[in-house]
Amino acid sequence: MRATIRDVAKAAGVSTATVSRVLNKPDMVDPETIERVRAAMESMAYQPSAIARGLSAKRSDTLGLIVPGITDFFFNELYKGIDRASQQNGMKVLLYDSEHSRDRALEGFSILGGYQVSGIIFTSKLVTEDYDPILQRVGVPVVLTLTQSEARTPVPSFRIDEVRAMFDVVAYLVTRGHQKIGMIAGRQWDDKTGELRLEGYRKGLRHFGIEYDEKLVEYGQYRFDDGYQAMQRLLEKQPNFHMTALCTASDEMALGAIRCLNDNGLHVPEDISVVGFDDLPLARMITPRLTTVAQPFAEIGEAAVSWLVRAVGREPSPSEIGDYLLPHRLVERESVRALG
Amino acid sequence: MRATIRDVAKAAGVSTATVSRVLNKPDMVDPETIERVRAAMESMAYQPSAIARGLSAKRSDTLGLIVPGITDFFFNELYKGIDRASQQNGMKVLLYDSEHSRDRALEGFSILGGYQVSGIIFTSKLVTEDYDPILQRVGVPVVLTLTQSEARTPVPSFRIDEVRAMFDVVAYLVTRGHQKIGMIAGRQWDDKTGELRLEGYRKGLRHFGIEYDEKLVEYGQYRFDDGYQAMQRLLEKQPNFHMTALCTASDEMALGAIRCLNDNGLHVPEDISVVGFDDLPLARMITPRLTTVAQPFAEIGEAAVSWLVRAVGREPSPSEIGDYLLPHRLVERESVRALG
DNA sequence: ACTGTTTCATAAAACGCTTTCAAAAAATAC
DNA sequence: GTATTTTTTGAAAGCGTTTTATGAAACAGT
Incomplete structure (x- = not known):
């Protein structure tokens, strides 16, 4: 049996509320108490249940990522950026492969919604008008990477020119x-x-x-x-x-x-x-x-995550919703020959 | 606001328990009632909260995957197999990149544990004795792919000879x-x-x-x-x-x-x-x-998931824990020249 | 009509956390 | 010293499900 917050509370001689606070807002609790609670956690290898936390706090610190295909060669680089930025912001990433199917993509929004993700990154497929209903309903910010939107619901996109x-x-x-x-x-x-x-x-x-x-x-x-x-x-x-x-x-x-x-x-x-x-x-x-x-790719992923993190919990202003064009670069190597 | 199970229950004129049952064990409820409940769900675009379900049922229908590096070229194929098999078994996959670090890998087990994963797939890095404590503690089945174990805790591995x-x-x-x-x-x-x-x-x-x-x-x-x-x-x-x-x-x-x-x-x-x-x-x-x-790769991933799905919730017998060697194949192409 | 079974549905108690509200304790002001 | 504010804590409600008793209702068998 994993140790719960109650076990820790009992061991440290405090209430669960206090334990929760040392986890989330330590500045509100006495340094000495923090010490005691931390020690208790340590000793019982306490790992808070992300699930319970998600349910209670109504945010899961998780971002959803919808990609058209896991075997697309660009995926790895994009994910690297997303993962890196997510980590920096204390977020996890839930991956969903739509297998290049519009229906699966739509389903992806629902499923990720079920996981209480704080935001969704949608990748690579053009977002058309028929995404509108789900976009309206999903209730969390959505950003596009490597593609753009034709839907009426305004959504920012991160890509190159x-x-x-x-x-x-x-x-x-x-x-x-x-x-x-x-x-x-x-x-x-x-x-x-x-x-x-x-x-x-x-x-x-x-x-x-x-x-x-x-x-x-x-x-x-x-x-x-x-x-x-x-x-x-x-x-x-x-x-x-x-x-x-x-x-x-x-x-x-x-x-x-x-x-x-x-x-x-x-x-x-x-x-x-x-x-x-x-x-x-x-x-x-x-x-x-x-x-x-x-x-x-990596930068696009990072930028998307940053935007999402900033947007979560508040209505982003219209000026923030637009096309973010990141700089591309022509890499000269050996497959082009100069003529004449 | 997303619709909750209570909303559906009210709309269908039944209790939440009944709604839950039409979701999980429909054979226990009257066909007519099912119909009513289904209709209600439909009409309010109800999507059950995977989080709440996870908390309550103590299983999250999620598998954890720990890889050493997302940019390893074999990752995509392996994931494809894992994703495919997971889906067939109604499971989601939570990805964790250990960035080739032993500490991050260990941390991965904890974090995934926090998400109540039903099982963990660990990839590619040799599992040594120092994994024992965490392996003991994690409380869910673990399988290895593309590597094997030297730890004392018995863990099955899926790889080639x-x-x-x-x-x-x-x-x-x-x-x-x-x-x-x-x-x-x-x-x-x-x-x-x-x-x-x-x-x-x-x-x-x-x-x-x-x-x-x-x-x-x-x-x-x-x-x-x-x-x-x-x-x-x-x-x-x-x-x-x-x-x-x-x-x-x-x-x-x-x-x-x-x-x-x-x-x-x-x-x-x-x-x-x-x-x-x-x-x-x-x-x-x-x-x-x-x-x-x-x-x-894909088959290895699928096999690993199947094993995990079978193992969840029960103690696997010692005979099931071993090295599963899947068949490799030499693919002849053009980079070898016959001599003489 | 009176039990005994099934079948179907409900009420209510978890699950492990966060958070609000209020109170106790400590610090500050007079 | 008392009154006031600030800091620190705890009790308890709630998040959206599942699940365990438990009970009605319906159907047999006598």
């Missing part, structure tokens, strides 16, 4: 002498991110007076196999291959594309330059080291 | 004509796994009458940079390079070694063959595709 990031990639490529620049873009039913990156690509081309050629663009859902297949289609669309550089909407797809190119006897960056997106840890591990856009 | 796996690698290499086989092994203060894999390597060599040469062996702590540096040392130790194949204790270190070789103008598998260990998702993504030992 996708358009600008992809624009930067194109600019970088053009500077290195590339003109025939293709793209493997992201696209799925609830994906705004994909759109934005594509927009950045088009904007880049336009800015440098390059015409948009849809034969140079294919789509995938961010995973390795999608990248591989998209590259395959790109290759088939133009037998006389003349693309000199390729942007992608994710490092994983970049990897897929590179694998596909290799399988077709093409080399990176000799035959074609490739730029990734994300800067996953593995980007610097592969050969050639991948030039890519670094998303500050 | 490390020795055999590495033996298989050597055998595979020898069959392909390799004789000068090096290894980048794992080793850290609390690492049994590293020892076992090294043992398998030595056993393999012995079996095929190859002499163990310590100049062909270096150590690292499983991460990419460790592999890179170990390879560097290997290269320095023998200027007239004559190793034809290299086993590694992890895919990440294999990647590091390959990067290092590439940086030194050596190619895989033309100049040297490399075998990884783990079969991380990225093993099939890189060029060359990595030949490696597949650990059934």
Whole structure:
């Protein structure tokens, strides 16, 4: 049997209220008493029940995290930031994998609600209007990371400037002498991110007076196999291959594309330059080291947690609810060749 | 305000006990009443408080997972298995990152205990005798995955036969004509796994009458940079390079070694063959595709959860507490060249 | 009609904590 | 010294469930 607060109280010769106070607001209790209570706790290895505390105090010091898929390669970095910041604020994190399903995501809000989480971090899927009812009802602050909202309920989002990031990639490529620049873009039913990156690509081309050629663009859902297949289609669309550089909407797809190119006897960056997106840890591990856009995943996670911690228990002012764009960075490595 | 069980009871014209029963043991209540209660729940979007339930029932339907580091590449696959199995059993998972620190790991047990978890999955770090006190005290079943125990408290472990796996690698290499086989092994203060894999390597060599040469062996702590540096040392130790194949204790270190070789103008598998260990998702993504030992991470996670679910609430018989060795598999890809 | 069983539902007591309210004790003011 | 404020403590209510007695109601069997 675990020791309860009553056991500690009895051992220290005080009431449970006092024990509770030395735990939560020690400045309200006599230093000498604190000492006695602490000793009692120590001696019986007392660990307060987070559950009971949660029930009583109506806050659980727990944050809920909803991710679309635990196996997404960016998850680890994002979680690292969230975990770090949570810890600093004395919070635990409850993880929920929505498995890329809208229904499971919705369910996630309910379930996390059942755990009395103090706030919820929702990741990576566009939040559409049909989230409104649940968003209204959930009763705790919600923040978005790596995505944004189209719902009417105002929700802050933490991400990078996708358009600008992809624009930067194109600019970088053009500077290195590339003109025939293709793209493997992201696209799925609830994906705004994909759109934005594509927009950045088009904007880049336009800015440098390059015409948009849809034969140079294919789509995938961010995973390795999608990248591989998209590259395959790109290759088939133009037998006389003349693309000199390729942007992608994710490092994983970049990897897929590179694998596909290799399988077709093409080399990176000799035959074609490739730029990734994300800067996953593995980007610097592969050969050639991948030039890519670094998303500050950990920082995004930390920022989201900080916001949540600040927002819990009070109504955040409208000015606090907006899009927080964190700085991205183009990491030059070896997968891009300067032309001519 | 969230609706409580009392609200539902009132709306349905029954007592809270009845509502609780339709939730937990519907077979004890009249179908008609169930209907009424269900309707009431529906109408007020009732979500039971997992917290209150946990406090009252003294079980939280939550499993605790302690991992050494969230950014370890194998984490995702393991978690996938754990999450899947947990869900099937109506359990949630609470994650705790010990950050490779023994103290944090110990603390993890306490904290998870505070959340009334029904069981704990401990991962990847050798459990030594100093875990005994906490293991005794924790009061819920504990299982180990990807590691084993030297503590006196009996704890089951789910992993592969490390020795055999590495033996298989050597055998595979020898069959392909390799004789000068090096290894980048794992080793850290609390690492049994590293020892076992090294043992398998030595056993393999012995079996095929190859002499163990310590100049062909270096150590690292499983991460990419460790592999890179170990390879560097290997290269320095023998200027007239004559190793034809290299086993590694992890895919990440294999990647590091390959990067290092590439940086030194050596190619895989033309100049040297490399075998990884783990079969991380990225093993099939890189060029060359990595030949490696597949650990059934997801299955290990599932098995661990199943065991836990079976064990909760009763004293598991001694025969159930042992080492569960799940089958590994050597995945042939492209990083090994057949000699001669 | 009178027991004896089932079946279904309720009232009320936990579960381990926090927190409000009020009182006791100590410190300060006059 | 008493009156007033401040500090420190305790009793008890409550958080939203589950669960244990316990009791009505319904149904047999005689």
